[in-house]
Amino acid sequence: xxxxxxxxxxxxxxxxxxxxxxxxxxxxxxxxxxxxxxxxxxxxxxxxxxxxxxxxxxxxxxxxxxxxxxxxxxxxxxxxxxxxxxxxxxxxxxxxxxxxxxxxxxxxxxxxxxxxxxxxxxxxxxxxxxxxxxxxxxxxxxxxxxxxxxxxxxxxxxxxxxxxxxxxxxxxxxxxxxxxxxxxxxxxxxxxxxxxxxxxxxxxxxxxxxxxxxxxxxxxxxxxxxxxxxxxxxxxxxxxxxxxxxxxxxxxxxxxxxxxxxxxxxxxxxxxxxxxxxxxxxxxxxxxxxxxxxxxxxxxxxxxxxxxxxxxxxxxxxxxxxxxxxxxxxxxxxxxxxxxxxxxxxxxxxxxxxxxxxxxxxxxxxxxxxxxxxxxxxxxxxxxxxxxxxxxxxxxxxxxxxxxxxxxxxxxxxxxxxxxxxxxxxxxxxxxxxxxxxxxxxxxxxxxxxxxxxxxxxxxxxxxxxxxxxxxxxxxxxxxxxxx
Amino acid sequence: xxxxxxxxxxxxxxxxxxxxxxxxxxxxxxxxxxxxxxxxxxxxxxxxxxxxxxxxxxxxxxxxxxxxxxxxxxxxxxxxxxxxxxxxxxxxx
Numbered sequence: 183x184x185x186x187x188x189x190x191x192x193x194x195x196x197x198x199x200x201x202x203x204x205x206x207x208x209x210x211x212x213x214x215x216x217x218x219x220x221x222x223x224x225x226x227x228x229x230x231x232x233x234x235x236x237x238x239x240x241x242x243x244x245x246x247x248x249x250x251x252x253x254x255x256x257x258x259x260x261x262x263x264x265x266x267x268x269x270x271x272x273x274x275x276x277x278x279x280x281x282x283x284x285x286x287x288x289x290x291x292x293x294x295x296x297x298x299x300x301x302x303x304x305x306x307x308x309x310x311x312x313x314x315x316x317x318x319x320x321x322x323x324x325x326x327x328x329x330x331x332x333x334x335x336x337x338x339x340x341x342x343x344x345x346x347x348x349x350x351x352x353x354x355x356x357x358x359x360x361x362x363x364x365x366x367x368x369x370x371x372x373x374x375x376x377x378x379x380x381x382x383x384x385x386x387x388x389x390x391x392x393x394x395x396x397x398x399x400x401x402x403x404x405x406x407x408x409x410x411x412x413x414x415x416x417x418x419x420x421x422x423x424x425x426x427x428x429x430x431x432x433x434x435x436x437x438x439x440x441x442x443x444x445x446x447x448x449x450x451x452x453x454x455x456x457x458x459x460x461x462x463x464x465x466x467x468x469x470x471x472x473x474x475x476x477x478x479x480x481x482x483x484x485x486x487x488x489x490x491x492x493x494x495x496x497x498x499x500x501x502x503x504x505x506x507x508x509x510x511x512x513x514x515x516x517x518x519x520x521x522x523x524x525x526x527x528x529x530x531x532x533x534x535x536x537x538x539x540x541x542x543x544x545x546x547x548x549x550x551x552x553x554x555x556x557x558x559x560x561x562x563x564x565x566x567x568x569x570x571x572x573x574x575x576x577x578x579x580x581x582x583x584x585x586x587x588x589x590x591x592x593x594x595x596x597x598x599x600x601x602x603x604x605x606x607x608x609x610x611x612x613x614x615x616x617x618x619x620x621x622x623x624x625x626x627x628x629x630x631x632x633x634x635x636x637x638x639x640x641x642x643x644x645x646x647x648x649x650x651x652x653x654x655x656x657x658x659x660x661x662x663x664x665x666x
Numbered sequence: 667x668x669x670x671x672x673x674x675x676x677x678x679x680x681x682x683x684x685x686x687x688x689x690x691x692x693x694x695x696x697x698x699x700x701x702x703x704x705x706x707x708x709x710x711x712x713x714x715x716x717x718x719x720x721x722x723x724x725x726x727x728x729x730x731x732x733x734x735x736x737x738x739x740x741x742x743x744x745x746x747x748x749x750x751x752x753x754x755x756x757x758x759x
Contacts, residue, residue, distance in 0.1 A: 281736060282736075414727070418722070506744070506745070506752050508744055511745035518755055523681060535683075540699075542678050546678065553705075597697065598697045614718075
């Protein structure tokens with residue numbers, strides 16, 4: 183059962199090959215058996231899952247036509263779940279049981295999906311390796327000595343290890359696409375404003391966006407249909423028509439204009455990854471697309487701009503964790519200042535503290551113009567680069583990450599070298615554009631992801647071209663030897 | 667940025683950075699500031715700062731109650747709450 187895609191599972195449920203309860207139990211058993219090696223879940227909600235599955239079976243018996251009815255899935259532990267611990271990978275929220283659901287969670291519940299639990303992540307989504315989680319590092323199913331990427335490393339690893347058919351995730355600077363690339367799965371970061379951020383714990387509010395990780399584009403389309411919704415509770419959510427993503431999958435690619443930026447193939451890119459990406463682009467050419475060399479001249483400034491804007495917004499967002507209303511509180515505070523300082527210092531890990539300090543500095547009196555305002559101006563230049571490119575091409579292709587999955591512990595000592603891992607992904611967030619990472623080959627047995635970026639609201643186009651590519655290739659069907 | 671700058675910054679951010687790690691923290695923050703200083707080379711004359719990717723304005727809504735009051739549920743997860751109030755150490759003697 184765990185080899186099947188959502189589309190196939192939905193058919194199995196309706197053909198009564200298995201029930202949702204049987205399917206859910208099967209995944210719960212797999213998680214119990216295999217996840218100790220990967221640590222991809224923080225919380226497994228067996229009881230709730232089985233009762234959701236039972237309800238779904240009743241709905242299916244009544245002829246429910248939602249594809250997700252009875253389908254097990256998992257939520258990144260950044261989405262608030264009513265009555266279920268939502269830790270955001272932090273000691274600060276180790277005791278936090280939200281009294282409400284994120285809009286995204288409500289959307290899945292309404293469709294009858296079954297939540298298996300909450301997936302591991304870098305603390306407050308800050309990291310590219312999943313090593314900053316309070317609950318321990320996640321291991322890459324392709325090689326457990328290597329990182330799964332981050333921050334949605336638990337979601338990507340759980341899908342890659344076939345512990346769930348799909349999972350929700352979030353992307354602030356690459357946190358869906360980079361782990362999808364490193365784990366050999368498909369991950370979509372939607373246009374900023376497409377998916378409600380209500381109940382999704384905020385890291386950098388002008389960059390954060392929820393999206394799906396699944397085994398292929400067809401399943402991502404199903405997940406995306408559930409996640410996309412206009413929500414009055416999120417003042418940055420935008421009221422824009424939602425496409426029928428599954429209906430768009432089979433559009434032929436003839437005439438698709440692909441731009442390949444020279445800046446994505448410069449210094450720092452692993453040579454074998456580069457040739458794998460070039461081969462994937464050639465495949466699109468063989469399928470009827472045209473290729474054009476383009477330039478994104480300000481791309482090198484994306485990481486510097488990101489590491490001002492994201493920490494600045496994080497320092498503001500994380501000021502709410504003060505030990506007063508919820509979350510960790512220190513023992514025996516001497517006074518109010520001691521309560522704030524010790525609760526925060528005990529509750530946050532090193533990377534989170536580092537970013538709060540950088541953000542506090544960037545926003546402090548006398549430095550605001552030099553850092554935050556300057557970064558917001560560069561952000562506009564980066565967006566303008568993309569808009570100029572989209573005058574000439576439909577989509578932009580390149581690598582998602584500079585290399586395949588790297589070894590645990592190899593980058594977490596030096597923040598700057600870890601930040602530079604985000605060189606291909608952060609610009610998309612700064613511009614608010616949609617992007618996808620698609621499995622496109624292997625280097626030394628480790629997956630490589632192709633990143634495709636499209637213009638605003640073109641999630642359907644990204645899923646369409648990914649699906650067409652996946653009709654011609656089988657990289658997305660391969661799984662690590664230990665998980666089959 | 668040196669250790670005393672870190673101490674000031676930590677106070678603004680309501681964090682405790684102990685003396686043994688302050689030097690290490692200062693080093694890593696200096697590394698990050700070195701990275702972001704590349705921004706100073708960008709020519710941004712006449713460019714307006716961009717806060718929202720699509721320059722959208724925040725929506726306003728009528729000042730009306732739209733949600734039911736669930737104060738008790740929220741206070742049930744507070745470290746210390748009593749009679750509808752969140753408790754903190756005494757602020758005024």
